[in-house]
Amino acid sequence: MFSKLHYLSRLYEWFFPRTCILCHYPSKAAEDLCEPCFLSLPILHESCIQCAKNLPHTSLTDLVCGKCQHSPPPFDRTYALFTYQSPITKLIMELKFHERLVNAKVLGDLLAKTIQHQWYTHQTLPEIILPIPLHNKRLKKRGFNQALEIARPIGKRLHIPIDTQGCLRTKHTEAQAQLALKKRTHNIKNAFYIRGDYTNRHVAILDDVTTTGHTISEFSKALKKAGARRIDVWCCAKTLLN
Numbered sequence: 729m730f731s732k733l734h735y736l737s738r739l740y741e742w743f744f745p746r747t748c749i750l751c752h753y754p755s756k757a758a759e760d761l762c763e764p765c766f767l768s769l770p771i772l773h774e775s776c777i778q779c780a781k782n783l784p785h786t787s788l789t790d791l792v793c794g795k796c797q798h799s800p801p802p803f804d805r806t807y808a809l810f811t812y813q814s815p816i817t818k819l820i821m822e823l824k825f826h827e828r829l830v831n832a833k834v835l836g837d838l839l840a841k842t843i844q845h846q847w848y849t850h851q852t853l854p855e856i857i858l859p860i861p862l863h864n865k866r867l868k869k870r871g872f873n874q875a876l877e878i879a880r881p882i883g884k885r886l887h888i889p890i891d892t893q894g895c896l897r898t899k900h901t902e903a904q905a906q907l908a909l910k911k912r913t914h915n916i917k918n919a920f921y922i923r924g925d926y927t928n929r930h931v932a933i934l935d936d937v938t939t940t941g942h943t944i945s946e947f948s949k950a951l952k953k954a955g956a957r958r959i960d961v962w963c964c965a966k967t968l969l970n
C-alpha cells in the first residue's frame with residue numbers, strides 16, 4: 729500500500745512539479761523550495777542555548793550568554809533555525825503582509841525536520857505547541873496568525889497538539905519592532921491572559937522572529953505563573969543585533 733502511494737505521489741510530482749518559493753523555478757524536491765535555494769539560507773550556528781543570541785567565534789556547544797547567566801529569562805531554551813537576514817526576511821514579510829501562506833508551510837516543514845533530527849534527538853519533545861497569540865484586532869486585520877501557520881506542519885509531523893485556546897493576547901500593542909528598546913518592556917507588559925491550566929507541563933512557544941525576546945519573556949512569565957514546568961522556544965529566525 730505504502731509503495732503504491734509512494735509511487736503515485738512520485739508520479740504526481742513528475743507531472744506537477746512544485747515551484748520554489750524563492751527562485752520560482754520548478755523544484756525537484758518534494759517541497760516548495762529547491763535545493764540550491766535551501767543551501768543559500770542563513771542557518772544560525774553558534775548561539776546561546778537559552779536565548780539564541782548569536783555567539784560567533786566559538787566552537788563550544790551548550791553555551792549560555794553573559795546576559796542569561798546574569799539574569800536568566802523565564803524560558804528554558806530557545807531554538808532558532810535561521811538568522812533574520814535575506815532571504816528569510818523576504819519570506820517572513822511576504823507571509824505576514826502578502827498572505828503567502830505557502831512560506832509558512834515551507835518554514836514549518838524545515839523547523840519540524842530540524843526539531844526531529846537535530847534539536848531533540850536526546851531529549852523529550854514538548855507536550856504542546858503554543859503559537860504566540862495575536863490580539864484579536866491584529867488577527868482580524870491580517871486574517872491569520874503567522875505563528876500558528878508555521879506551527880501547523882510541525883504539529884502534524886511531530887504529532888504534537890497545537891493549543892490556540894488556552895492563551896489570549898489581551899493588550900493591543902504597537903509592533904515591538906518599531907519601538908525603542910526601552911519602550912518594549914513597558915509596551916508588552918501584561919499583554920497575555922492565560923486561561924488554560926499548564927500545571928507541570930512542558931510547552932513549546934512558537935514565534936516567527938525573535939528580536940529582543942521581550943514578547944516571549946512576557947508570555948513565558950504568564951505561562952510559568954499558570955504552572956508550566958519547562959518552556960522551550962522555537963522560532964524561525966533570530967535577529968543578529970540583540
Ligand SMILES: [Zn+2]
Pocket residue numbers: 748749750751752753761762763764765766
Ligand atoms: Zn529555488
Ligand SMILES: [Zn+2]
Pocket residue numbers: 776777778779780781792793794795796797
Ligand atoms: Zn542568552
